[in-house]
């Protein structure tokens with residue numbers, strides 16, 4: 699209820715936003731843009747990947763980097779992705795293994811450009 703009252707009070711203001719408020723608003727919009735950049739729900743409809751790339755896992759790591767800025771932590775998590783086991787065998791699960799074959803993109807209900815985003819993950823989180 700308190701939020702509703704605050705929203706009504708804000709929407710009812712007759713005076714324009716101050717310079718400081720405009721700056722803060724612009725900063726918040728930029729933050730929201732970052733969130734919208736990669737709205738992966740983790741549904742895994744894009745899987746399986748013929749190259750065994752863990753697509754939702756990669757995007758989760760990237761979201762942690764973009765949203766929380768935890769680069770070092772996320773780089774470690776990203777490095778661990780390649781160590782997942784399937785039927786006793788280590789599989790290449792990081793974005794670097796992407797073959798750019800494309801079926802994941804067609805299957806994504808969020809219409810995420812997965813191939814381009816996967817490349818960004820590797821560029822941002824791949825170890826030098």
Ligand code: SF4
Pocket residue numbers: 746747748749750751753795796797798799800801802803812813816
């Ligand atoms: S484009 Fe890359 S991530 Fe998508 S299915 Fe092909 S190899 Fe896997």
Ligand code: SF4
Pocket residue numbers: 737738739740741742743744745753754757805806807808809810812
């Ligand atoms: S299908 Fe799209 S939203 Fe679902 S896990 Fe794959 S990339 Fe994320």
